Amino acid sequence: xxxxxxGSELETTILDAAWAEIQEKGYARLTVEGVAARAHTGKQxxxxxxxxxxxxxxxxxxxxFGPLVPAVPDTGSxxxxxxxxxxxxxxxxxxxxxxxxHGLLADTPTLAGEFFSNLPDVLHQILRNAVAHGELAHADLxxxxxxxxxxxxxxxxxxxxxxxxxxxxxxxxxxxxxxxNDIFLPLVxxxxxxxxxx
Amino acid sequence: xxxxxxGSELETTILDAAWAEIQEKGYARLTVEGVAARAHTGKQxxxxxxxxxxxxxxxxxxxxFGPLVPAVPDTGSxxxxxxxxxxxxxxxxxxxxxxxxHGLLADTPTLAGEFFSNLPDVLHQILRNAVAHGELAHADLxxxxxxxxxxxxxxxxxxxxxxxxxxxxxxxxxxxxxxxNDIFLPLVxxxxxxxxxx
DNA sequence: ACCGCCAAGAGACGCAACGTCTCTTGGCGG
DNA sequence: CCGCCAAGAGACGTTGCGTCTCTTGGCGGT
Numbered sequence: 001x002x003x004x005x006x007g008s009e010l011e012t013t014i015l016d017a018a019w020a021e022i023q024e025k026g027y028a029r030l031t032v033e034g035v036a037a038r039a040h041t042g043k044q045x046x047x048x049x050x051x052x053x054x055x056x057x058x059x060x061x062x063x064x065f066g067p068l069v070p071a072v073p074d075t076g077s078x079x080x081x082x083x084x085x086x087x088x089x090x091x092x093x094x095x096x097x098x099x100x101x102h103g104l105l106a107d108t109p110t111l112a113g114e115f116f117s118n119l120p121d122v123l124h125q126i127l128r129n130a131v132a133h134g135e136l137a138h139a140d141l142x143x144x145x146x147x148x149x150x151x152x153x154x155x156x157x158x159x160x161x162x163x164x165x166x167x168x169x170x171x172x173x174x175x176x177x178x179x180x181n182d183i184f185l186p187l188v189x190x191x192x193x194x195x196x197x198x
Numbered sequence: 199x200x201x202x203x204x205g206s207e208l209e210t211t212i213l214d215a216a217w218a219e220i221q222e223k224g225y226a227r228l229t230v231e232g233v234a235a236r237a238h239t240g241k242q243x244x245x246x247x248x249x250x251x252x253x254x255x256x257x258x259x260x261x262x263f264g265p266l267v268p269a270v271p272d273t274g275s276x277x278x279x280x281x282x283x284x285x286x287x288x289x290x291x292x293x294x295x296x297x298x299x300h301g302l303l304a305d306t307p308t309l310a311g312e313f314f315s316n317l318p319d320v321l322h323q324i325l326r327n328a329v330a331h332g333e334l335a336h337a338d339l340x341x342x343x344x345x346x347x348x349x350x351x352x353x354x355x356x357x358x359x360x361x362x363x364x365x366x367x368x369x370x371x372x373x374x375x376x377x378x379n380d381i382f383l384p385l386v387x388x389x390x391x392x393x394x395x396x
Numbered sequence: 397a398c399c400g401c402c403a404a405g406a407g408a409c410g411c412a413a414c415g416t417c418t419c420t421t422g423g424c425g426g
Numbered sequence: 427c428c429g430c431c432a433a434g435a436g437a438c439g440t441t442g443c444g445t446c447t448c449t450t451g452g453c454g455g456t
Contacts, residue, residue: 004404004451028304031442042405047444102304106226106297109359116357142380155353159314161307182340183385190388191380202422202433229413240434245415 005041014039014046015063018056023095027103030057054107061104061111065092072122078130078188079180082149085122086179089153090172098162116154118147136192145187152179203239212237212244213261216254221293225301228255252305259302259309263290270320276328276386277378280347283320284377287351288370296360314352316345334390343389347374347382 005013017039021030032053036043050056073084104111123146127139144151156175160168168175203211215237220228230251234241248254271282302309321344325337342349354373358366366373 006404006453010404032444033442036405040405042407043444044406044446045404048403052444053442098307099304102300105356106300106304109296109361112357112359142376144376145380148381151350151353155349155356158303158353158356159310161310163307178340178342182343182389183346186388187381187385190384204424204433208433230415231413234434238434240436241415242417242435243433246432250415251413 010041010045011049012063014041014049015060018060019064022057022060022100026097027057027100032056057104058108058111064095067114068092068117068119070119070122072125072129074126074129076133078126078135079185081126081129082180082184083176085119085126086149086153086176087172089150090169090176093153093157094169096157098158098160098165101157118143118150120147123147123150134194136188137194138192141188141192145191148187149176149179149184152183208239208243209247210261212239212247213258216258217262220255220258220298224295225255225298230254255302256306256309262293265312266290266315266317268317268320270323270327272324272327274331276324276333277383279324279327280378280382281374283317283324284347284351284374285370287348288367288374291351291355292367294355296356296358296363299355316341316348318345321345321348332392334386335392336390339386339390343385346385347377350377350381 014035018030018035021034021038025034030053032043032046035056036046046056050059068088070085070088073081075081075084105115120143124139127136127141127146130136131139153175156168212233216228216233219232219236223232228251230241230244233254234244244254248257266286268283268286271279273279273282303313318341322337325334325339325344328334329337351373354366
């Protein structure tokens with residue numbers, strides 16, 4: 001009577017359904033049975049693919065947001081280069097909620113590594129470009145300094161509660177400006193600006 | 199036959215039991231029934247006081263760690279003053295786990311405000327003291343800059359997974375030194391050091 | 397074109413924990 | 427001394443997990 005879905009077609013349907021459930025009910029009330037029902041399939045089909053609720057959630061996130069691998073921007077300005085990367089990070093964060101963020105972090109150490117990836121290759125290249133066009137004297141910044149803007153963005157996401165969350169998207173540009181103007185650029189100039197001692 | 203506990207004596211017993219359960223099994227596997235059993239009482243006694251599992255957890259945390267209200271240190275050195283506050287924060291964080299941290303943050307917006315309190319009064323006083331003894335030219339630093347060391351400490355706690363957690367306690371002093379030497383002090387000196395333009 | 401077999405789809409099952417309820421009885425407050 | 431509130435104990439209905447069993451569609455091999 002009915003046609004049955006198979007393979008990757010079925011898998012996509014399920015993960016889309018899971019994502020829809022997360023958006024509608026939040027991570028805490030994501031249920032395997034709810035996803036199965038929404039995808040018009042049985043629980044066993046899900047459990048055949050993922051061991052439990054958490055793994056399903058991880059797969060859903062990976063499906064929705066692949067790994068973040070930006071091309072290295074090269075605008076000719078250190079500030080603009082960082083800003084580009086920060087905007088990219090914020091863009092994908094738009095669809096998260098605090099509930100989802102903390103829930104996943106609590107449940108699955110697996111994803112933590114990906115969330116907190118600081119793109120060291122990209123950042124180092126940006127810094128070397130800044131040296132090349134004379135904005136910096138050298139690119140030997142401590143790891144923690146180079147990734148400071150990214151860490152502060154993420155921290156801002158972690159610190160907000162659900163009611164403050166919508167604000168974040170609105171104030172994103174101000175936040176970027178504050179982080180760069182008040183913190184990152186003064187610091188980098190002090191440590192590696194044209195006149196800095198190595 | 200048995201003597202019954204009452205009032206605050208009973209309440210303390212319960213919250214101690216809840217904390218023991220959290221430490222033993224983790225926040226995710228904290229159960230109301232487990233706490234009741236460990237405290238040798240009935241579930242209704244708990245539900246009479248707290249509406250649900252989350253509220254019980256909040257009460258437990260508040261019971262175990264009251265609000266953080268440090269006296270303003272005044273060692274005569276900006277670095278030492280900040281270090282004192284940072285050590286205090288880290289000390290109380292020793293008993294947390296990532297599971298507990300993210301779990302609470304996911305479940306209860308209530309506690310977020312307390313976790314992320316940046317002690318603005320304390321920090322401002324420290325900065326004014328630094329001005330008074332000539333270490334800084336002025337104390338008009340952006341909020342975000344003044345609290346940067348505290349935010350970075352907390353961020354470090356949020357970023358670690360369970361397996362990396364024990365490291366944190368061991369490396370705490372190195373972490374403080376890195377944050378202060380590589381980031382905070384250079385930045386503050388650039389923004390408000392003796393020779394800085396306002 | 398046919399067939400065998402794997403997996404889709406559906407749902408029952410046992411279990412754990414939630415939150416509500418009912419009942420007995422200890423012991424505080426008046 | 428007594429009444430009444432709450433402690434202590436546990437039954438109850440519900441939800442969701444993860445496992446299992448069963449029927450049957452349709453892909454892959456020949």
